[in-house]
Structures are given as structure tokens and as C-alpha cells.
Amino acid sequence: RGSHLRSYPWRTSGDSETILALHKQYADNHTDEADHSQWISRLDGIWGFALWNHTRQELMLCRDPLGVKPLVRALLPDGTLIFSSEIKALQAHPEFSASPDIEALAVRLAYEYPLDMTTLFSGVTQVGPGTIETWTLDEEGRAFLKSVQHHYTQSRTTSNWNPISGPRLLLSSLQHSVESRMLSDVPIGVVLSGGLDSSLIAALARDYALDSGGQTPGCWTVASSEENPDFVASELVAGHLDLNHHTKVIEEQAFWNRLPKFVHDGEDIDITVLFWQPLFEEMSSKVKVGLCGQGADELHGGYPRYKDLAGHSNMIAKRLSRFNLDTSLLSSGDGMPWADQKVHPSHHFKDIHGTLDFELQRGQLSNFQLRLADRHGMAQGLEVRVPFLGKQHVSASNDLPTSMLISESTEKLALRQASVQTGLPESIVQRPKLPAGTATAPELVTSLIEELTPHAMEWSADYGRLAPMLMDQPDMAIGIRLFHSIHFTDDPGTRRTKPMMDLLDDVSPWPEN
Known part of the structure; x- marks a missing residue:
């Protein structure tokens, strides 16, 4: 709310009204065909909004630059446009019938995330990250897509790395992101896995709280045991930063008891990342806003597969x-x-920059990592904020040369150099990337998959053209079976309360499209 919006008659203290204020200012000064990217590009935050312009009889659907917040839509046969942040909300409309998108599922199984604007539901499309859709009505009252604009596009301008100023400037850009996301009327917590990314966010959040006289944030960790490497590393970080550390050991039957609700909330087929649910459940009992380290791997070349x-x-x-x-x-x-x-x-996977651009723009970030954090956070009443995706830090990351992203032995080279300046323990700064989910609860994931693999091989045969892809991915076979049972079988709104084995045994016939 800068000086350029002082004339607007504010009615609330909420950030969301900034959208209305900017839109009104733009509309008052432009009577011609609207270029909404001019005012939306001034926003710095996360959003998925719908705005109805009564004068123009137009509906605007818009998402934040990198797709932290979700927004999906479906155009019904009678020309009705329905939209929501969750696909299951669309099922409240009597004319909407949920069915799987077989091709999108195949690509999901191949890439391990949905691509582009697709969802796993036939006829349901995402509003793309950084996209503005303008919808209006034709003469018969049917909705149609009038225009698509982009208020953000990914750009990369690689520059030389200065070993003296480079780490300082990179860290400064992340500090700015953390500080802006610490502004809140309610207590804030930090997701802490003990890895480099979450530890860096915890350190910067602690420093900002101390410098500003604010409340030092607590941090939260879940793992399958106190001997788990994530648990041990997070204890080290919390003690080093003198943070109030909330921990939870995931119960032995967690996957059997929690997966139905997890698949219902997440609208996806990956069952290995269940830890998000108990983590956010614990956090939401104490705070309503959480900071997480998502986005760092896609920006800084953090995944082992990049080697x-x-x-x-x-x-x-x-x-x-x-x-x-x-x-x-x-x-x-x-x-x-x-x-x-x-x-x-x-x-796309010819070099590291091309790979990062693909995964930032085509689905790995928005359709997997950010979807996990937002869906399961909001299911527990927790707003998850993502400091690594602040405008300044994304821009600074896009300037990094290949040599500062990944080598044969180490990933996230520039970020590790920047992290040294926070005083984090050397073992944390140099800690290698571990796979989320399987690293957090390896025994529980392995036990479930081993027990259900014989069933999964039988279930795979029910999925037509998908069957060959499922035969060597038993975790995905289990996931798609549960997804099928919860979202495409009778009474999808209540099925998540049934025992998991009952759900796996009771499914409707699988359609091929």
C-alpha cells in the first residue's frame, strides 16, 4: 500500500484489498481494451483470484508468478464456467462429473508431476502461473475465453560470479523475501527438515525477528524416529539458532490411517510424501502461517538427477x-x-539451465512441490509462504552461471556459499539433498509398499494403457488405486473416512479416454 494508492478508500486492513485498489486505479485511467499485466505485475506475493468487472461484463482469473496458490476451472457443456482452488469443490455443481484424464496421468507417471495446465481430472484445467485469463459471455450467455495475458515470464540473464560480492548479494535477495513474508498479524512458524534450504530460512527468519524486535519463530519437524537423519539435523539447527523446536515422531500406522485423507486433500497419486499432513497438523495447532524452503532446488539445481x-x-x-x-x-x-x-x-534435459527452466515453468515446481505445500497446508488451516520464490531472489538466482549451480560432487554451489554467512553449522551448509518422503519416513514407506506390492501388481491390470507404467512403480500403483477409489467412485466426499484396505478393494470400473 504505497503512496500511489493513498487516494483509494480502504475498507479493510487485509492484503487482498490491494488487488481491488490497483484494479480500480488502472480502470479509472484506461477506458480502452485492458492490459491487466500493467497493474498485476506490480504485486509481489502469492495469489489466485477471480475478479468480476461489472462494467465490462468480464471475469478475470489470475495466479501469482510461479503458481504458489492454485486456481482451476472447468467449462461445462451448457457454457457455464466453474472455478475453484480445489477440484473437489467443482463436484458441488450438479452438471460436473469427475473422471480421470488418462493421458495426463500417463505423463504424470512418466515425469513424476503433471505438465503445464493439466490436472488429473478430465475437463479440468489450471489457470497457468503468471497468467491472466479474461472470460466473458457470448450472445447466448455461454462463457468463452476472450484473452490470455502474462504478467510474468521466466527470464535468464547469466552473469559472471564474483566470489566476494556474489554470496552477499544472493543472501541479501533471500533476506528481503524472508522479511516481507514475516509480516503477519498471527504467529509464524518455520518448516525445518534439517536440510540446507529450510535451515537457511530458519536462520534468516530468526535474525529478522531479533533485529526487528519481533517474536522469534518456532520450528517444526516430523520424522519416523528420533534417529532419522532429518530429525538429528533439525535438532542441531534448532539448538544452534536457539529456536523453540516442536517435533513429532510419525506413528507406526500413519500410512494406513492417514493416506485416504491425504489423497483426498492433495488430489494426486504420490503416497510417499505423507509427512506433510502430520507436519502441518502439528504446526496449525500453534501458528497459522508457515515458512518453507520449497523452490530452492528448482532455482539452484538441487536435485541429484541434475547430475x-x-x-x-x-x-x-x-x-x-x-x-x-x-x-x-x-x-x-x-x-x-x-x-x-x-x-x-x-x-529439455540437455543442460542444467534448460532443465531448470523446464521444471520451473512446466510443472515440477507449481504442479508438484507448491501444490503439496499449499493443498496440505490449507487442509489444516495453515498458510504456507515460500520465501525462495520472492521476486528479488528469483531474479538473483536466474543470473547464476552453470558453474555455481551444480558440479559432479555438489549441488546448489552458490546457495551454499551464501549460507556460510549465516553462521549455520558446516555440516548443515554441506548437507546433501535427500528425497523428501522416503528420507523422512523410510521404514514406514518401505513397509507399506512391500506389504501391498502383490496387490498392486494385480490392480495394475485394471488400468488399461497405464498398466505397463505401473508394473515397476508399485508405489504409484497403490497411489492411483487410492486416487481412483476416493475421487472417481460413489460418494467421493465421504469415502476418505473408510479404512484404506476397504477403499483399495472397492473401486468403480476404470474408464479409458
Whole structure:
């Protein structure tokens, strides 16, 4: 709320009204065809909003630059447009019938995340990150998409790395993001896994609280045991930073008891990342806003697969071939064939910058990492904020040369150098990336998959063209079976309360489309 909005008659103290104020200011000064990107690009935060302009008879749907907040829509046969932050909310409309999108599921199984604007539900499309959709009505009162604008586009301007000023400037950009996301009328907590990313956020949040005289945030960790590497590392960080550390050991039967609600809330097929649910459940009992380290790996080259791009590309291509997928016939969700956007992995995983751009823009970040944090946080009444995705830090990260992203032995080189300045323990600064989910509760994940694998092999045969992709991914076979039972079988709104084995045994016939 800068000086340029002082004339606006504010009615609330909430951040959301800033959207209305900027829109009114723009509308008052522009009577021609609207270029909404001019005012929306001035926002710095996270959002998914719908704004109805009565004068123009237009509906605007818009998401934040990198898609932290979700927004989905469906156009019904009678021309009615329905939209929500969750797909299951669309099922309240009597004319909406949920069914799986087989091609989108195949790509999800191949890449391990949905691509572009697709969802796993047929006929349901995401509003793209950084996108403004303008909808209006035709003469018969049917909704149609009038225009699509982009208020943010990913750009990369690689510069030389200065070993003296580089770490300081990179850390400063992240400090700015953390500080702006610490502004809140309610207590804030930090998700702490003991890895580099979450530890860095915890350190910067602690420093800002001390410097500003605010309340030092607490931090939260869940793991399958107190001997778990994440648990041990998070204890070290919390003690080093003198933070109030809330911990929870995930119960032995957690996967059996919690997965139905997890799949219901998340609207996805990955069952290995269950830890988000008990983590956010614990946090929401004490705070209503949480800071997490999502986005760091996509910006800074943090995933181990980035060290073998050819191998990763070949694995995806092999999975796609098992489905016999003709990518030229697919749609990215906005009517554009995926072939026009080169969906085959060989086009994108040639070098680290191309890979990062693909995963930032095409789904790994928004359709997997951010979706996990937002869906499961909001299901517990917790707003999850993502400091790594602040404008300044994203811009600073996009300037990094390849040599400061990843080497044969280490990932996130520049970020590790910047982290040294916070005084974090050396073992944390140099701690390697571990896979979320399987690292947090490896015994529980392995036990569940081993017990259900014989069933999963039988269930795979029910899924037609997807079956060859499921035969060597038993965790995905279990996940898709539970997803099928909860979202596409009778009474989807109440099925999550049933015992998991009952849900796995009781499914409707699987459609092929």
C-alpha cells in the first residue's frame, strides 16, 4: 500500500484489498481494451483470484508468478464456467462429473508431476502461473475465453560470479523475501527438515525477528524416529539458532490411517510424501502461517538427477514409450498441442539451465512441490509462504552461471556459499539433498509398499494403457488405486473416512479416454 494508492478508500486492513485498489486505479485511467499485466505485475506475493468487472461484463482469473496458490476451472457443456482452488469443490455443481484424464496421468507417471495446465481430472484445467485469463459471455450467455495475458515470464540473464560480492548479494535477495513474508498479524512458524534450504530460512527468519524486535519463530519437524537423519539435523539447527523446536515422531500406522485423507486433500497419486499432513497438523495447532524452503532446488539445481540429465531423460522417455503415447495428440490444457511445446524430455534435459527452466515453468515446481505445500497446508488451516520464490531472489538466482549451480560432487554451489554467512553449522551448509518422503519416513514407506506390492501388481491390470507404467512403480500403483477409489467412485466426499484396505478393494470400473 504505497503512496500511489493513498487516494483509494480502504475498507479493510487485509492484503487482498490491494488487488481491488490497483484494479480500480488502472480502470479509472484506461477506458480502452485492458492490459491487466500493467497493474498485476506490480504485486509481489502469492495469489489466485477471480475478479468480476461489472462494467465490462468480464471475469478475470489470475495466479501469482510461479503458481504458489492454485486456481482451476472447468467449462461445462451448457457454457457455464466453474472455478475453484480445489477440484473437489467443482463436484458441488450438479452438471460436473469427475473422471480421470488418462493421458495426463500417463505423463504424470512418466515425469513424476503433471505438465503445464493439466490436472488429473478430465475437463479440468489450471489457470497457468503468471497468467491472466479474461472470460466473458457470448450472445447466448455461454462463457468463452476472450484473452490470455502474462504478467510474468521466466527470464535468464547469466552473469559472471564474483566470489566476494556474489554470496552477499544472493543472501541479501533471500533476506528481503524472508522479511516481507514475516509480516503477519498471527504467529509464524518455520518448516525445518534439517536440510540446507529450510535451515537457511530458519536462520534468516530468526535474525529478522531479533533485529526487528519481533517474536522469534518456532520450528517444526516430523520424522519416523528420533534417529532419522532429518530429525538429528533439525535438532542441531534448532539448538544452534536457539529456536523453540516442536517435533513429532510419525506413528507406526500413519500410512494406513492417514493416506485416504491425504489423497483426498492433495488430489494426486504420490503416497510417499505423507509427512506433510502430520507436519502441518502439528504446526496449525500453534501458528497459522508457515515458512518453507520449497523452490530452492528448482532455482539452484538441487536435485541429484541434475547430475545425470541424459539418464533422467532416458528414464522418462522409456516410461512414455510403455504407454505408447503419441505426444502430437495431447493438449497442454490450454488447447495447444503438447507437440507444439516439445513435451519429449530430449528437448529439455540437455543442460542444467534448460532443465531448470523446464521444471520451473512446466510443472515440477507449481504442479508438484507448491501444490503439496499449499493443498496440505490449507487442509489444516495453515498458510504456507515460500520465501525462495520472492521476486528479488528469483531474479538473483536466474543470473547464476552453470558453474555455481551444480558440479559432479555438489549441488546448489552458490546457495551454499551464501549460507556460510549465516553462521549455520558446516555440516548443515554441506548437507546433501535427500528425497523428501522416503528420507523422512523410510521404514514406514518401505513397509507399506512391500506389504501391498502383490496387490498392486494385480490392480495394475485394471488400468488399461497405464498398466505397463505401473508394473515397476508399485508405489504409484497403490497411489492411483487410492486416487481412483476416493475421487472417481460413489460418494467421493465421504469415502476418505473408510479404512484404506476397504477403499483399495472397492473401486468403480476404470474408464479409458
